[in-house]
Amino acid sequence: MNGIHDLGGMHGMGPVNPETDEPVFHADWERRVFALMMAIPGSVYNIDEFRHAIERMEAAEYLSTSYYEHWLHCLEVLMIEKGQFERAELEAAWSNAASAANGSA
Amino acid sequence: MADHDHTEPPSDTALRVKALESLLLEKGLVEADTLDAIIQLYEHNVGPQNGAKVVARAWSDPDYKARLLADATPAIAELGYGGVQGEDMVVVENTSDVHNLLVCTLCSCYPWPVLGLPPVWYKAAPYRARAVSEPRAVLKEFGVEIREGVEVRVWDSTAELRYMVLPERPAGTEGLGEDELAALVTRDSMIGVALVEST
């Protein structure tokens, strides 16, 4: 698809801004997302489906979220599309995580 | 830290506009009465009712229609319309063989003197991206289905020519006068995303 991801040749994207001594992961959640992605069995989805899920992200969201946020978005979308869990179950998990975070203060 | 401190603009857009307005007034670059006159003109006076009259005249008068299709700017001026963002007009006719659709993929070019200011959807990413790559799907979303044998022509307004569609006159309107015909003509039909209905 001619999506926002197809950035080859685009202008106006700004400077490259490499980070000196960049760590492998910038936050613990990135580490967890990476691990989740690697751990899910290859029978659930293939790399092409994964890439296409990223390509289908809403354009402004694609540009304004980070690499591992894209992975997180796609994990959620693909798991639902593949029938691994339902949106309602994901929302319940969000709610539980929020309560646990508040409760542990 | 940055080597010079930048004050952030107000997050409330309305306040930010007010600030700009006050600065421009203070510098004498704009006048308050002028701003009010501009608003009156484009919010209330100029609009698709103008284009509808042009269409109704073209449907009623074959000589006028011929002039309109040959050289739209003076023909539209005969009805008293013209000006900014319409100084060089082209009118394109829908027929049983050709359906025309207008877009500006690069920004929002639109024939202000005959249609007024463009709606949000015309200026937004989905229409601008898709009107050129899948015009028939876009038309279907607007409720218009064009059969395969008809050519869909998409006009992308890249230069300073401004376009308007002359929609097909619906059947069953033979006895109607110009005013009644004009009342049938919608803005969307003059962009090409709608057909004119007889009622």
Added chain:
Amino acid sequence: MNGIHDMGGMHGMGPINPEIDEPVFHADWERRMFALWTAAFAAGMYNDNEFRFAIESRSAEEYLSESYYQHWLVCMEKVLIDKGQFTRADLEAVWANAPGTGASGGGAGSGQALPADQVIPVFMGGASARIDADVAPKFKAGDAVVARNINPAGHTRLPRYLRGKGGTIEKDHGVFGFPDSMAHGEGETPQHVYCVRFDAREVWGESAPARDSFYVDMWDDYLDPA
């Protein structure tokens, strides 16, 4: 520039979502913004090409997520500062006073402001972009042409989806100024503008309907003979 604004043919943009009975302006600030921009434009503070380029230069995220008149607001601030009409410090001063920022009334003026009684004549009269210059056309109706594969970093009106595509000259519209130079203060470079017809299949391949077409206005400098 190959910016996000050049979106003809992009996928993933979603449904069109027209608003029924959409008002001309959705908020009072939009109405004011339109009037400010129009008044400044009519007073000659910037040309269309410069302003379009300012909008094209917004970051892609801002471009996609902010509204139409928000683009006008941010770009008008920037262009007027670039043109020396006021400074960033002037603007920050009014922001700081923003609550209850009221117009202090017309200032001494710089003689540039468009008077209210000129609104109808100026806007109903308009100012055509046509240029009265004796420039020879490179093409005529019926000629086969190819849109150049140019990728200028500055302003252009040659959309990416048409670059390298073959078409036919339908009509010569006459001589106009060239946006690629006018947007950057490099003069008018007057040249002919043509209506060019492209077959849909030439642009999108065999999946496009056989009969469909594009009609797009192109300057001499965008075209080569086929």
